[in-house]
Amino acid sequence: MKKKSVTMSDIAKAMDISTVTVSKALGDKDGVSEELREKIKQKANEMGYRFSYTSKSSKEGFTFNISIVVAKHFINDASAFYWVMYRHIVELLQKQNYYGILDVISESDQANRSMPNSVSDKKVDGVIVLGQFDDEYVSELLDLDIPVVFLDFYSSDNRTDTILSDSFFGSYMLTNYLINAGHRNIGFLGTITSTSSIQDRYLGYYKALLEKGIPLRSEWVIDDRGPEGTSYPHFDLPAQKPTAFVCNCDEEAYCLLNQLRSEGYVVPDDISIVGYDNHIYSTISNPRITTIDVDSKRMSYEAVETIIKKIRDKNYSRGRTLVTGKLIIRDSVKILK
Structure with missing residues (x-):
């Protein structure tokens, strides 16, 4: 049996208001407060009401x-x-x-x-x-x-x-977490000219170092991608490595972890790693990666x-x-x- 379509009258009865009020709210017309308009739209969605987009768009000039x-x-x-x-x-x-x-x-x-x-x-x-x-x-x-x-x-x-x-503050929190854990030799993985978010994460990392009087070592700021944005398959790491890396995202943290393991290092015993995003890479890795959960x-x-x-x-x-x-x-x- 075909399910009966929800009408404006159904919504009006459910909310104990007039059908005219429902029509004005769903049509974004004047005569309805913004608070009531949102309540009506929410109820319409809950009840499964569907607009007639062809007529609505032609009347209002919208494509939706x-x-x-x-x-x-x-x-x-x-x-x-x-x-x-x-x-x-x-x-x-x-x-x-x-x-x-x-x-x-x-x-x-x-x-x-x-x-x-x-x-x-x-x-x-x-x-x-x-x-x-x-x-x-x-x-x-x-x-x-x-x-x-x-x-x-x-x-x-x-x-x-x-x-x-808030990439700046997130990276600042991560770096401070490493500093409070006793790390003073901390690198950064991310091409800082690639995106504004990577640059902000670098600046948050740098601010945390500055506040604790820890010098920034340029050889520990490692590029992770080329000018076109494609990630490198292998990172150019220095011979003398820091005790920890702040990585601009979980995927690159995961790749770094695997590269370090292939070179004989153990994470976190030899080198600690933190990522960013709380993406799938942070949970499939071994060990699982400390990160910032992006909402x-x-x-x-x-x-x-x-x-x-x-x-x-x-x-x-x-x-x-x-x-x-x-x-x-x-x-x-x-x-x-």
Whole structure:
């Protein structure tokens, strides 16, 4: 037997309000407070109500599509962190009755300033940019006069609304954890010119060293990727190694751990390692890696809320939003004192 569709009248009866009020709320019309509007939309989602998008979009001039733009090299690996973020975004958009369209940008697309077809053909109402792009590409995108939110990176363009993990403070916490464990010879793994998040993690690491009067040794700041963003298969480690490494992400921490093991070192007995993201690599490694848990769900939620508000109000601007993570202590750090 076919399940009966939920109507506005059903929602009205469930909430003991008029059908007109429900209609105004779901149609984003005047005459309903913002608080009640959100309650009605939440109840509609709970009851399984579905909009008629064809009629709604034609009347209001919206497509109810959002482009999720990401550089190809960030998602080459099926287990990449940005795939996790993408899934969160799509699920959250669905709850708001929007569809997420994945637009993957190649190196040549970025170099040639080629915009996604969904954007240039006006098939979307807004754009969520996931991960780093160069300033020229960002400027070209912002010049299209379409609502844009940047997720997990920021640029020098002051027109951007950005949702970020607090990479600076997270790396600062990790480095202080190592220092409090007795480590004074601490390296950093990450190409600091590659992305804004890696650079912030390096600066958090450096601040922790400065506060404790520990000198920064440039030979212990190790690149982990090339100019195109592709990770190195093998890191160029110095002969004299530190007692600990702060790694810019869990995947690179996992790779470093395996390289050290192949060279005869034991983690954490010989060298301690900390990562970042609390991604799958931190738990499949042996030992499991101490890391920062990035609240990817919260970041995705803030990005979706922001882009929808920007679509509804062309003058809305949020600026830069930081989402704080938390330290996850596991087995990859040796206590020296």
